[in-house]
Amino acid sequence: MWVPKVDRVASDAHILTVELDDGTSKQYTLQDLKTKFRSRKITAVMQCSGNRRKHMSQGSGRPTNGLQWSAGAISNASWEGVLLADVLADAGFDLASGLDGSSEAKHVHFAGMEAYSASIPLKKAVDPQGDVLLAYSMNNTPLPPDHGFPLRAIVPGHVAARSVKWLNHITLSDEESISQWQRRDYKCFGPNETKVDWDAAPAIQELPVQSAITHVKMGGWADAAQADSRQGGAGYSPPTPRLAAQKVCLSGYAFSGGGRSIIRVDVSLDGGRSWSQARLLPDSVDEDGSSHGHWSWKRWRFDSSAPLALFREREQRKDYPANVKSEATEAAPAGEAENDGDTGRRCTTVLVKAIDDAYNTQPETHTATWNLRGNLATAWHRIQICADCSSPATARPPAPSTESGEADA
Structure with a gap:
């Protein structure tokens, strides 16, 4: 993947397209999002599904496929933006139908400028306590390029792979995203399964302890x-x-x-x-x-x-x-x-x-x-x-020493 280059001076003109399940769509500039909707702020973790993958490989004695993260593929930050639910409602979607399950749409797709895409269940997106944001600020400053400037999704409590960066398109659909990162990655199988049926397991959404x-x-x-x-x-x-x-x-x-x-x-x-x-x-x-x-x-x-x-x-x-x-x-x-x-x-x-x-x-x-x-x-x-431990009980204990595990989180 590549990091899209967006002119900061012109970033307020960045366009987000919201496409509903009936085929209608509405566009918003970043300036529209900042001025037409109430801003919200949450502190939330972003954790890669592969966090501590290295621990799994070395602890179990079996290799795993992927970047060998230790304990640092996780972060915690303050995010500011607008609620996705507010934007969907403004675009014409009936939030009540999403909450009670009567809507034909069941999933919300996020697509980024660099072709990455993923989706979350609609109920998470419209849940008034779900806090799904369209974020434009991180730790009280505009998003850094690596974190999705000028706009990204923040899906708190879910794997970071669903919080799509450089966001420019949202689509409501009756099925989950067909992207590689939704259908053929970010899934788990049994310890005995090395040749897997990717369609047999659900995509990771909420994270465990x-x-x-x-x-x-x-x-x-x-x-x-x-x-x-x-x-x-x-x-x-x-x-x-x-x-x-x-x-x-x-x-x-x-x-x-x-x-x-x-x-x-x-x-x-x-x-x-x-x-x-x-x-x-x-x-x-x-x-x-x-x-x-x-x-x-x-x-x-x-x-x-x-x-x-x-x-x-x-x-x-x-x-x-x-x-x-x-x-x-x-x-x-x-x-x-x-x-x-x-x-x-x-x-x-x-x-x-x-x-x-x-x-x-x-x-x-x-x-x-x-x-x-x-x-x-x-x-x-x-x-x-x-x-x-050669002579710990003597009258002259060893000088204090420091040994550190990873502190990169």
Whole structure:
């Protein structure tokens, strides 16, 4: 795909054509949209269906087809524009017929200047709480070229592939878009299906629950007796008051589609044997409160301590990057850290999973949800955190160190 060049000085003359199911059409300039309709602002996530595809490939041990995104094929921004429903009504469409299902039209097609096209269900488009925008502003400035200047669709809670950029044509139809990106991509199949019938699966629309660790900070060894009793999760009471524990700070994002809010983020420092809850940060809210759903991500933070006894795994950095780990855990034999002649670095597996307000949560493994395109890689995010365990309980703990996962979201 290519990025269309639009003269910013003349951008208000950009034309959007709206074609109804009865064949009638109406055209609007960008200036018309800005002046004839009430502007709306929402904060919403744009997430590629392939976000964390790399995690699926490396976690499951099976390759997937597509760009090997880590945890950064997602963004969160403030979008301003006009409601698609308002424009459809002005063009002559009966919104009530779309809501009650009596309309012959069932889908809304979006087409961009560079030939990309996709569609969404009509009910989402006309839902007064669906917040589908024709957006001309991002983070209080005109859309950047890469984000669709001068006009794009924003379909909050849905996969980003439906939020068509460089928008110049909208069509109501009784069938979904026939484009490659609607019919033969952005779909999921079973982990056993490698030769697929593309017509047998629906196109991805609403997104499932997702979360990821984007930053890890190791704070050095501390006396576990000084740690809060909640730190490290259940069952971490030290057997002696001088047992060392590694300070750990984790942070990341969580999100669920369909306007569902994140109500909890669970974190495990011991490979899933025990869990604690992260703190949900009070950010990413709509400035004017005009949105009707929870379209934004939720940032979270977890501060804790990991006792020395947890660091039992071999370091896998040679085989896996810092932001993903194999779903097979390999523990080091007892005493090996002191006896095998290596550096004494040992690791533990950290996990994160999110839960939304419908109590949907993430699958445990990518193995169970593997699909050939690597779409919707939403399994628990697992990474290793490692520390020098050669002499952690001495009176001189190692200096604090920082190890980061991806922070590109």
